[in-house]
Amino acid sequence: NAGVTQTPKFQVLKTGQSMTLQCAQDMNHEYMSWYRQDPGMGLRLIHYSVGAGITDQGEVPNGYNVSRSTTEDFPLRLLSAAPSQTSVYFCASSILDRGYGYTFGSGTRLTVV
Amino acid sequence: EDKVVQSPLSLVVHEGDTVTLNCSYEVTNFRSLLWYKQEKKAPTFLFMLTSSGIEKKSGRLSSILDKKELFSILNITATQTGDSAVYLCAGGGADGLTFGKGTHLIIQP
Numbered sequence: 001n002a003g004v005t006q007t008p009k010f011q012v013l014k015t016g017q018s019m020t021l022q023c024a025q026d027m028n029h030e031y032m033s034w035y036r037q038d039p040g041m042g043l044r045l046i047h048y049s050v051g052a053g054i055t056d057q058g059e060v061p062n063g064y065n066v067s068r069s070t071t072e073d074f075p076l077r078l079l080s081a082a083p084s085q086t087s088v089y090f091c092a093s094s095i096l097d098r099g100y101g102y103t104f105g106s107g108t109r110l111t112v113v
Numbered sequence: 114e115d116k117v118v119q120s121p122l123s124l125v126v127h128e129g130d131t132v133t134l135n136c137s138y139e140v141t142n143f144r145s146l147l148w149y150k151q152e153k154k155a156p157t158f159l160f161m162l163t164s165s166g167i168e169k170k171s172g173r174l175s176s177i178l179d180k181k182e183l184f185s186i187l188n189i190t191a192t193q194t195g196d197s198a199v200y201l202c203a204g205g206g207a208d209g210l211t212f213g214k215g216t217h218l219i220i221q222p
Binding site: 031033035040041042043044045048090094101102104105106107 | 122145147154155156158161201203205209210212213214215
């Protein structure tokens with residue numbers, strides 16, 4: 001019962017580098033999403049997906065790309081990292097109508113220097 | 114635009130005190146109001162409320178929803194140092210969850 005698995009847990013990047021944050025769930029959830037959490041800002045939605053092949057932008061999508069080739073995986077790509085992207089990133093998924101709560105991954109703490 | 118506002122943003126109390134955390138929401142096609150506890154890692158689920166006036170309880174924690182006033186409260190009685198955390202409120206709508214900024218609760222021994 002792995003739930004939602006995020007990797008890596010910690011990452012340090014240099015400005016301009018690219019990387020992919022991985023998110024996988026084994027619960028056959030249709031809905032998956034990425035949030036970032038910054039001090040005093042709460043959780044802000046970056047991108048979400050309602051099923052394989054379908055993605056959409058959230059509140060703060062700039063600088064991030066996503067794809068959903070399978071139900072299980074929803075990677076988040078940083079194309080050219082910036083210090084403003086230093087944050088904690090959470091992946092979350094839901095099987096129900098997504099207004100009824102999520103299962104969260106354990107988070108990725110990203111620092112861009 | 115959906116909005117969730119929590120108050121207070123931070124709160125410091127002594128062990129044994131009772132605290133009340135507030136959450137107001139404006140969510141299109143409202144489905145549910147959720148409370149999460151976060152302690153330096155992923156948020157963990159506390160309550161989901163969908164009906165007005167029905168109190169949900171789990172040990173020393175309880176919560177209630179008022180769908181007329183668009184408001185929810187989370188009560189913690191006989192607080193313990195282990196209750197120190199950020200408490201997140203989220204409104205569930207057709208497009209997913211909108212989170213408040215959280216209440217940072219500190220319980221002093």
